[in-house]
Amino acid sequence: MVTTSTPPGVSRVDLARLTEHWAEPRSLRGWFSTVDHKRIGRRYLVTAGVFFVLAGLSALAMRTQLARPEAGLLSPEEYNQLFTMHGTAMIFLFATPMLFGFGNYLVPLMIGARDMAFPRLNAFGYWVFLFAGLFMWASLPFGAAPNSGWFAYAPLNSEQHNPGLHMDVYALGLLFLGISTTAASINFIVTALKLRAPGMSLNRVPLFVWAIVATAFMVIFALPALNLDNAMLFLDRRFDTHFFDPSAGGNVLLWQHLFWIFGHPDVYIIVMPGLGIVSAVLPAFTRRGVVGYPLIVLSIVAIAIISFGVWVHHMFATGLPQLSYSFFSAASTIITIPSGLQIFAWLATMLLGRLIIRVPLLFVVGFIVTFVLGGVTGTMFALTAFDQQVTDTYFVVAHFHYVLIGGAVFPMLAGIYYWLPKITGRMYHEGLGRWAFWLVFAGMHVTFFPMHLYGLFGMPRRVYTYASEPGWGGWNLVSTIGSYVLALGLLLVLVGVVHAVRRGRPAPPDPWRADTLEWATTSPPEPYNFPVLPRVHSLHPVWDERTAESTGEGATADRILSEGRNTLLTSELDARVERPVPMPESTLKPLVLAAALLVLFAALLVAWYPVAAVAAVVVAATIAVWLWPAGPSRTSGVATP
Amino acid sequence: MTTTPPGPRARLTGGVLLWYGVLGGAVAWAVHVLAAWGLDELACAAGSDRVLAMPLGRVVGLAVIVPALVTAGSLAVAALAWRRTARAQATGTQDRAYGRSRMLAVVGVWVNLLFLTIIVLGGVAVLVLPPCQL
Numbered sequence: 031m032v033t034t035s036t037p038p039g040v041s042r043v044d045l046a047r048l049t050e051h052w053a054e055p056r057s058l059r060g061w062f063s064t065v066d067h068k069r070i071g072r073r074y075l076v077t078a079g080v081f082f083v084l085a086g087l088s089a090l091a092m093r094t095q096l097a098r099p100e101a102g103l104l105s106p107e108e109y110n111q112l113f114t115m116h117g118t119a120m121i122f123l124f125a126t127p128m129l130f131g132f133g134n135y136l137v138p139l140m141i142g143a144r145d146m147a148f149p150r151l152n153a154f155g156y157w158v159f160l161f162a163g164l165f166m167w168a169s170l171p172f173g174a175a176p177n178s179g180w181f182a183y184a185p186l187n188s189e190q191h192n193p194g195l196h197m198d199v200y201a202l203g204l205l206f207l208g209i210s211t212t213a214a215s216i217n218f219i220v221t222a223l224k225l226r227a228p229g230m231s232l233n234r235v236p237l238f239v240w241a242i243v244a245t246a247f248m249v250i251f252a253l254p255a256l257n258l259d260n261a262m263l264f265l266d267r268r269f270d271t272h273f274f275d276p277s278a279g280g281n282v283l284l285w286q287h288l289f290w291i292f293g294h295p296d297v298y299i300i301v302m303p304g305l306g307i308v309s310a311v312l313p314a315f316t317r318r319g320v321v322g323y324p325l326i327v328l329s330i331v332a333i334a335i336i337s338f339g340v341w342v343h344h345m346f347a348t349g350l351p352q353l354s355y356s357f358f359s360a361a362s363t364i365i366t367i368p369s370g371l372q373i374f375a376w377l378a379t380m381l382l383g384r385l386i387i388r389v390p391l392l393f394v395v396g397f398i399v400t401f402v403l404g405g406v407t408g409t410m411f412a413l414t415a416f417d418q419q420v421t422d423t424y425f426v427v428a429h430f431h432y433v434l435i436g437g438a439v440f441p442m443l444a445g446i447y448y449w450l451p452k453i454t455g456r457m458y459h460e461g462l463g464r465w466a467f468w469l470v471f472a473g474m475h476v477t478f479f480p481m482h483l484y485g486l487f488g489m490p491r492r493v494y495t496y497a498s499e500p501g502w503g504g505w506n507l508v509s510t511i512g513s514y515v516l517a518l519g520l521l522l523v524l525v526g527v528v529h530a531v532r533r534g535r536p537a538p539p540d541p542w543r544a545d546t547l548e549w550a551t552t553s554p555p556e557p558y559n560f561p562v563l564p565r566v567h568s569l570h571p572v573w574d575e576r577t578a579e580s581t582g583e584g585a586t587a588d589r590i591l592s593e594g595r596n597t598l599l600t601s602e603l604d605a606r607v608e609r610p611v612p613m614p615e616s617t618l619k620p621l622v623l624a625a626a627l628l629v630l631f632a633a634l635l636v637a638w639y640p641v642a643a644v645a646a647v648v649v650a651a652t653i654a655v656w657l658w659p660a661g662p663s664r665t666s667g668v669a670t671p
Numbered sequence: 672m673t674t675t676p677p678g679p680r681a682r683l684t685g686g687v688l689l690w691y692g693v694l695g696g697a698v699a700w701a702v703h704v705l706a707a708w709g710l711d712e713l714a715c716a717a718g719s720d721r722v723l724a725m726p727l728g729r730v731v732g733l734a735v736i737v738p739a740l741v742t743a744g745s746l747a748v749a750a751l752a753w754r755r756t757a758r759a760q761a762t763g764t765q766d767r768a769y770g771r772s773r774m775l776a777v778v779g780v781w782v783n784l785l786f787l788t789i790i791v792l793g794g795v796a797v798l799v800l801p802p803c804q805l
Contacts, residue, residue: 233774324777335697339704356796364789
């Protein structure tokens with residue numbers, strides 16, 4: 031329910047001006063040209079959700095195929111494509127974009143800003159993500175989807191061993207998608223460093239924002255390795271270079287090194303925002319701040335850095351000198367300390383607080399149980415000898431599903447239920463939510479726990495079927511039944527969201543009595559987020575009377591900024607006010623640029639190089655038009671960013 | 672607002688020195704892991720047990736000891752910053768920069784302990800394993 035009365039401290043004239051400046055056209059053009067971070071955040075959430083459903087259906091098909099030995103539901107080629115698209119979509123098209131969706135919606139609200147630092151870049155990032163996702167999924171009906179696993183090891187990915195468009199789709203699709211992820215990451219970093227509300231010094235930044243910023247830095251450092259890998263793969267396949275061809279002096283291990291230099295940090299890129307969500311949810315349901323704020327910041331920073339030094343544990347079976355193993359074994363073991371530190375801080379928070387058991391808290395508890403189990407097996411992989419025994423078995427599949435579903439999906443579900451009232455202005459149905467939780471929790475463990483066992487019994491991963499003699503059939507049947515229970519639970523989550531949107535009772539601005547700034551504004555927030563940009567005085571601004579006063583009787587014109595479409599620029603470390611900055615209006619340029627890039631990548635895929643050249647010119651021209659210096663702003667005299 | 676102007680020693684809690692205290696260990700460990708691993712890997716792949724006429728084991732050992740010392744220095748700086756911000760806060764300084772520096776100092780102390788542990792744990796193998804054993 032949107033509050034329509036004039037907030038204290040703001041005149042009707044100011045409010046009318048803010049509404050006018052921040053209004054977006056209510057037309058089809060307005061829909062395509064929006065740069066509002068909340069609308070873009072919602073689109074990320076919905077689009078990633080759709081890709082999640084597609085990847086989930088792929089998983090159900092695979093689990094059905096594996097339910098009994100020597101089944102013939104899928105051919106090997108169909109299985110390979112579904113298997114690759116499942117992994118690729120879950121990692122690249124669901125997990126990261128979903129968490130970026132939360133970040134897009136919440137970071138400006140949590141730091142008391144009116145939008146992201148670069149709203150047009152934000153819109154561009156979303157359109158590229160959508161088009162890259164469609165680009166990859168569209169290959170499946172043509173039987174041309176990627177088919178070498180999401181890790182696409184050389185030489186399986188080579189033209190010689192894998193002819194056709196499959197791996198070209200993979201290489202180009204991920205290069206295209208990388209543009210979106212990089213743009214979003216730059217935006218998060220600048221937003222969090224430069225647009226924080228006055229007074230929100232580094233020691234008052236919400237833990238979710240810390241997590242998103244750390245994730246964004248990790249993306250900036252990790253993604254170039256993957257982009258380089260894919261660019262070299264495309265050159266190898268299309269233009270006969272030999273980066274990964276040992277017969278011509280190339281090296282297949284080069285692919286693995288570059289892939290995992292990206293791939294292992296990516297696990298934390300996926301999990302880190304999830305950990306941030308947990309730190310955001312807990313205070314509302316324990317009625318106290320998270321224990322050990324500086325230590326959680328420490329663990330976020332430490333995990334972000336150490337995750338770059340553990341990639342070789344994915345390659346312990348490739349035959350490196352033992353001394354080399356020791357450096358990576360040590361790092362892989364030690365990374366459990368900051369991870370464990372956060373777990374203990376959350377447990378202490380629950381122990382010392384007053385628990386209010388609602389659906390978001392249930393998912394947080396489910397997260398802790400599942401993530402710890404995944405973390406324990408992760409520590410086992412840090413030991414070279416054990417890793418060499420179980421590598422490429424279903425034990426690994428069990429481990430990473432515990433980590434990724436535990437560390438990302440459970441927190442995401444907690445976040446969906448927690449922020450649904452803020453995003454939609456409607457409360458969810460508690461009973462439906464509890465049913466969803468128990469089905470997801472039970473389904474997840476019934477599906478993946480047996481994989482530890484049949485992995486230890488020797489069942490290799492990445493196989494489309496297996497013989498009946500080893501006796502893996504019973505365990506696989508249990509896993510398959512579990513996967514259907516898990517799917518039913520996730521379906522109930524979707525039903526719960528639709529029910530809330532259509533029939534949920536109106537949500538007040540702060541239904542949970544939470545502590546961060548997004549709860550200090552209406553549900554859903556107005557396009558300008560806050561009529562008065564707050565002045566922050568503590569780590570828990572909504573629980574702090576002085577911060578509340580700053581948006582009421584203490585409101586000053588320099589924090590209302592009603593003369594244009596403005597937000598406040600502040601200093602990086604201590605959030606001291608520097609100056610107001612104008613924000614851009616809605617524009618179609620991001621959509622046009624993303625569409626031109628889609629044509630470019632599609633033309634490269636089908637080897638229409640003249641069309642690709644024309645598309646490249648259009649891309650360059652659109653960028654030039656976009657960056658053409660705007661005239662001085664009418665209101666502040668500062669050029670529009 | 673600052674009720675008492677910070678002295679020259681307290682000012683050391685900000686700026687480059689503080690960032691050394693927070694991130695020095697991280698950078699030292701990154702250099703250590705890339706240098707030690709890279710030297711070991713490349714020299715062994717080339718079939719050599721010497722780098723610039725020095726035995727490979729000794730070179731890798733240096734790639735452990737030097738970063739460990741840099742990390743120990745970073746830990747000392749973070750601990751010093753933590754003590755000084757504590758003293759400044761005890762004298763009634765209200766400046767929020769002290770709160771921020773204090774948090775970064777706490778982060779620096781713990782993160783440097785973590786990185787020192789990794790370097791030592793990984794480096795112990797230099798004493799036990801010949802560089803090119805597969």
